[in-house]
Amino acid sequence: EVQLVESGGGLVQPGGSLRLSCAASGFTFSDFWMHWVRQAPGEGLVWVSRINTDGSITNYADSVKGRFTISRDNAKNTLYLQMNSLRVEDTALYYCVRGVPGNYYWVYWGQGTLVSVSS
Amino acid sequence: QSALTQPPSVSGSPGQSVTISCTGTSSDVGSYNRVSWYQQPPGTAPKLMIFEVSNRPSGVPDRFSGSKSGNTASLTISGLQAEDEADYYCSSYRSGNTYVFGTGTKVTVL
Numbered sequence: 001e002v003q004l005v006e007s008g009g010g011l012v013q014p015g016g017s018l019r020l021s022c023a024a025s026g027f028t029f030s031d032f033w034m035h036w037v038r039q040a041p042g043e044g045l046v047w048v049s050r051i052n053t054d055g056s057i058t059n060y061a062d063s064v065k066g067r068f069t070i071s072r073d074n075a076k077n078t079l080y081l082q083m084n085s086l087r088v089e090d091t092a093l094y095y096c097v098r099g100v101p102g103n104y105y106w107v108y109w110g111q112g113t114l115v116s117v118s119s
Numbered sequence: 120q121s122a123l124t125q126p127p128s129v130s131g132s133p134g135q136s137v138t139i140s141c142t143g144t145s146s147d148v149g150s151y152n153r154v155s156w157y158q159q160p161p162g163t164a165p166k167l168m169i170f171e172v173s174n175r176p177s178g179v180p181d182r183f184s185g186s187k188s189g190n191t192a193s194l195t196i197s198g199l200q201a202e203d204e205a206d207y208y209c210s211s212y213r214s215g216n217t218y219v220f221g222t223g224t225k226v227t228v229l
Binding site for chain 1: 167170217
């Protein structure tokens with residue numbers, strides 16, 4: 001069974017940093033592109049970033065480019081999102097999502113980890 | 120990066136049909152058949168309902184269907200059921216190696 005379990009969320013002040021983790025199991029992690037998608041409270045889904053299978057290719061939404069860094073450790077079956085210079089508008093539930101090889105949609109989602117940016 | 124445009128809400132009685140539109144641009148919906156739709160009941164993670172404009176994953180009822188014309192994709196729920204009440208989001212690949220979601224539509228079963 002595919003499982004994606006996010007952790008690392010919490011309350012942080014504006015300008016602060018946080019690192020999210022996503023522990024993957026039930027599939028060969030190194031075979032799949034991985035994504036982060038976020039959802040502010042009561043708001044819609046927003047794609048944040050993606051990373052290819054070996055970590056050599058990364059893409060970001062304009063709203064986080066230069067502040068967030070996606071990475072992965074295939075030996076640990078873990079996806080990361082390093083978030084720096086956090087803003088109030090980064091407050092959201094962050095989902096870890098598995099890509100579908102060669103395709104542009106998502107089947108497996110984690111349950112999310114909540115990031116709150118507030119003074 | 121602006122979101123795809125969806126109506127905030129649609130509603131219908133059980134058994135009726137409802138259609139949700141998803142309007143993008145020539146940089147996303149209009150140029151790629153990479154549109155997918157997700158159902159999200161309150162407090163849960165999104166669930167894939169349609170991929171590549173009109174394909175249903177196994178296990179999704181055939182009352183859910185998708186289509187596209189120009190820069191606008193659509194999701195139709197035929198024979199609306201109480202369990203269909205949820206938020207629905209479209210998504211598309213966008214040129215420049217990014218993705219974009221729609222603004223979301225709340226479906227209410229009257």
